[in-house]
Amino acid sequence: MADFDIAIIGGGINGAGIARDAAGRGLRVLLVEQNDLGSGTSAASSKLIHGGLRYLEYGRFGLVRQALIEREVLLRIAPHLVRPLRLVLPVNRGLRSPWLMRFGLFLYDRIGGREVLPPSVRVDLSKDAAGEPLKPEFKEGFEFSDCWVDDARLVVANVLDAAERGATVRTRARITHVERADVWHCTLDSEGRRARMTARILINAAGPWIGQVAEHLLRLPEKLPLRLVKGSHIVVRRLFDHDRGYVLQNFDRRIVFALPFEGEYTLIGTTDREFSGEPSAVTTEPEEIDYLCAAVNAYFRPQIAPKDVVGVFAGVRALFDDGSPRPEKVTRDYRLILDQANGAAPALTVCGGKITTYRRLAEAVLHKLSHHVPDAPSWTANAPLPGGDFAPNGLDGLLQSVRAQWPFLSEGLARRLVRAYGTRIHAVLGAAQAMSDLGQNFGADLTAAEVQYLIEHEWARSANDILWRRTKCGLHMNQMQREALGAYLAVPRVRAAAG
Numbered sequence: 034m035a036d037f038d039i040a041i042i043g044g045g046i047n048g049a050g051i052a053r054d055a056a057g058r059g060l061r062v063l064l065v066e067q068n069d070l071g072s073g074t075s076a077a078s079s080k081l082i083h084g085g086l087r088y089l090e091y092g093r094f095g096l097v098r099q100a101l102i103e104r105e106v107l108l109r110i111a112p113h114l115v116r117p118l119r120l121v122l123p124v125n126r127g128l129r130s131p132w133l134m135r136f137g138l139f140l141y142d143r144i145g146g147r148e149v150l151p152p153s154v155r156v157d158l159s160k161d162a163a164g165e166p167l168k169p170e171f172k173e174g175f176e177f178s179d180c181w182v183d184d185a186r187l188v189v190a191n192v193l194d195a196a197e198r199g200a201t202v203r204t205r206a207r208i209t210h211v212e213r214a215d216v217w218h219c220t221l222d223s224e225g226r227r228a229r230m231t232a233r234i235l236i237n238a239a240g241p242w243i244g245q246v247a248e249h250l251l252r253l254p255e256k257l258p259l260r261l262v263k264g265s266h267i268v269v270r271r272l273f274d275h276d277r278g279y280v281l282q283n284f285d286r287r288i289v290f291a292l293p294f295e296g297e298y299t300l301i302g303t304t305d306r307e308f309s310g311e312p313s314a315v316t317t318e319p320e321e322i323d324y325l326c327a328a329v330n331a332y333f334r335p336q337i338a339p340k341d342v343v344g345v346f347a348g349v350r351a352l353f354d355d356g357s358p359r360p361e362k363v364t365r366d367y368r369l370i371l372d373q374a375n376g377a378a379p380a381l382t383v384c385g386g387k388i389t390t391y392r393r394l395a396e397a398v399l400h401k402l403s404h405h406v407p408d409a410p411s412w413t414a415n416a417p418l419p420g421g422d423f424a425p426n427g428l429d430g431l432l433q434s435v436r437a438q439w440p441f442l443s444e445g446l447a448r449r450l451v452r453a454y455g456t457r458i459h460a461v462l463g464a465a466q467a468m469s470d471l472g473q474n475f476g477a478d479l480t481a482a483e484v485q486y487l488i489e490h491e492w493a494r495s496a497n498d499i500l501w502r503r504t505k506c507g508l509h510m511n512q513m514q515r516e517a518l519g520a521y522l523a524v525p526r527v528r529a530a531a532g
Contacts, residue, residue, distance in 0.1 A: 035216040037063045037201070038406060040232035042208060042246055045075035046184070047367075047383050048238035049191035050395035050413075056198035057416070058399065058409035063232060064192065065221065066204045067242075069498045071188030073312065074240050075388065076502050077348025079266065079290055079302050082107050082115050082389045083179035084145055085365065086122075086280070087288045089137050094144065096366045100389045101145020104180055106414050107392070108149055111182075111421040112428060113455030114190060117150055118181040118292075121163045122280045123174040123332060129282060131173065138177050149425055153177035166273040166333050176277070181292070184388055185502035186453060189491050190418040191391075197419070204492045211235070211250060217378045234405055236398065237382040241312035241349035251380050253372055259384065260354040260363050261309065265317040266302030267325050268294060268344035268508070272335050281332050289328040295505050296445075298343070301325045305360040308349050317345040344508065353385045367394050369401050379405055420455025431456065441467050446478045453504065461486045473521065476514030477506040484521070496522060 039055050041048045044066025052064040066072075084101035085093070107115045122138075124131050138153040156174045158164030164171065196202050206223035217232045239246045241261055247253045271293070273279075278292035287305065294300035304321045322339045330336050353368040367386035373379040381401060386394050396411050423431055428451065436447050439462050450458050461483050465471050472481025479499070487493035487503045496519040500507030507515060 035231040035233045037061045037230065037232040039063070039234045039236060039402075040065065040208070040217065040219060040230070041236045041238055042250075043238035043240055043242070043383075044070045044188070044192065044202075044204060045073055045238065045240045046071065046188050046191070046388050046391045047240070047386055047394055048236070049075075049188045049195065050391040051236060051238060051383075051398050052195035052200050052202075053191045053198070054392075054395040054399055054411075054413050055406075056195045056200040057412050058407075060406055062195065062200040063230065064195065064200055064202045065206050065208055066202075067207050069204060069494070069502060070192055070492055071185040071502055072498075074348035074350055075188050076185040077264070077266070077346050078182075078184045078388050079264075080182055080184055080292065080294075080300065081118070081179055081290070082182045084141060084389070085387070086137060086141055086177075088365070089140060093364065093366070094140075096364070096390075097141070098144045099393060100387060101141070101147065103390050103393055104145065105147065105149050107182070107389070108180055108425050110414070110416065111187065111190060111418045112423060112425045113420050113431075113452055114183045114187050114418070115180050116428065116452075118179055119151075119176050119277045120179055120280050120290075121156060121158075121174055121176050121277050123158060123167060123171040123282075125171070125282045128284075128286060134175055138175055141177060147178075150178035150180075162275050163273075163277055163279075166335060168332060168334055171332060182388065183452070187388070187418075189503065190420065193419045193491065194416075202492065205494065208250065213251075213377050213380075215376075215378060217380075232378075234379050234381065234402060237380065241308075241351045243351050243382055243384060247382055251372075253380065253382075254374070257370065257382060257384065258354040260352045260360070261307070261312070262350045262352055262360045262363060263306045263308040263315060263347055264303035264350065265306075265321045265325070265345065265347040266300060267317070267322055267342045268298050268300055269337050269341050270299070270343065271297055272299045272329070272333055272337070279332070281328055283328045284331065289325060291329055291333075295508050298508065301329055307360055312349045315347045315349050317347045321347075351384060367397070369394075369397060371401055373405075420457040422456055428452070439465065441465075443478070449478075449504075450483075460490065475506075475518045475521070476511070477509035479504060479506040479510075479518070481521070484518070488522075494522075495519075 038060040040063040056062045082104050084097045088097050142152045156176045158174050159172045208219045209222045210220040212218040217235045221228045237246045244259050281289045292300045326337050352363045355364045357363045365387045368384040370382040432451050493499050
């Protein structure tokens with residue numbers, strides 16, 4: 034008998050979702066990630082759980098409908114990581130007409146069975162606070178609902194749930210060699226230590242590396258129909274004081290978001306550019322920064338330039354090549370490519386997908402493999418992710434109870450911890466009765482107690498894992514403070530209990 038029923042290559046959102054779903058169905062699961070969980074494209078998203086309003090223009094009604102349904106599912110099962118966000122869409126009469134925008138929002142409100150989130154409304158930008166940072170020519174607009182997500186923590190929450198349901202998780206590890214027979218015989222290299230294991234099914238969920246894995250590791254006979262598309266974002270100091278975001282129609286008819294980010298900042302993105310090369314070397318090019326600055330400057334009174342950018346990030350999406358002439362028009366829907374020739378052990382490659390629909394993708398994977406694994410019902414739509422076992426509108430109530438139990442926490446710190454860990458905040462704070470009980474404060478109220486929790490339970494190993502993925506504290510710390518965390522981590526301590 035094989036060691037595992039399923040071995041998954043890739044610890045991004047797709048691999049994490051598949052691991053969770055499969056482990057919850059009683060399958061023996063191995064998840065292998067070459068770096069940190071969610072360290073690739075999954076942590077480089079626009080931080081939105083959304084239907085994709087612009088895809089209606091391309092006729093992708095099925096994709097939008099599925100994403101809108103999933104938007105409220107994720108709001109229910111992860112209310113600490115996913116929260117409602119109102120978006121303002123200013124009317125730009127030189128581009129799309131108001132009646133077309135109104136009709137698109139009419140569909141957006143209705144095709145996904147919206148239940149929790151409020152509907153779209155017309156906004157008088159000459160009177161509403163949302164119009165204050167905009168140029169005076171933008172006098173009307175629309176406001177609608179989508180959701181904000183902590184994308185990297187959503188990945189970790191899925192993997193944590195998978196591990197608690199029996200999955201084996203290996204980060205900083207690679208499957209370096211495979212032999213295919215009635216099962217897969219795999220060599221696993223984990224920081225120089227090699228091990229042999231077998232799996233009945235191998236799933237390639239390596240994101241922008243799926244082509245490399247398919248060709249060089251799995252040696253599949255046919256080349257995958259892939260289109261690599263890069264998306265870049267920039268971060269600047271806050272451009273507006275309210276908590277709504279903006280959807281800006283750009284001069285090339287693309288959409289650019291300007292979103293509240295980490296209290297003090299605005300997140301702007303994204304670009305869509307063809308990409309070739311090694312995905313791990315992806316960077317944000319100067320012309321992309323210029324493009325995003327120009328998109329914002331066309332709408333906002335405060336003008337920005339490359340010198341105002343305090344952070345950038347970019348990710349590469351491996352999309353199914355549907356022949357679209359421009360990268361922004363390539364479908365974001367997923368494709369599952371199953372290779373089971375000559376009765377050999379199956380290999381399934383996951384191509385495309387959106388962070389919003391990762392859970393449905395995982396269900397589709399298990400359905401696709403239903404002839405190879407025991408049949409079991411779908412379950413993830415109604416099972417909260419770790420820390421998410423409270424009502425979608427219960428965040429403020431949870432925050433109040435946390436501050437009553439740990440009154441020494443500032444409101445800002447308590448809110449950050451609740452949004453990161455939900456009801457599992459006790460695992461971070463324990464019996465602490467004062468800030469000093471949480472150990473060294475590295476800056477931005479990131480304490481040794483939280484760092485140790487992340488090491489022991491959430492596979493964090495490096496300063497980057499903690500500062501930019503498990504938290505966003507790095508944005509609020511100076512270089513000396515970030516280096517102090519690195520020095521702390523360099524001292525041998527308790528290794529991650531999760532592996």
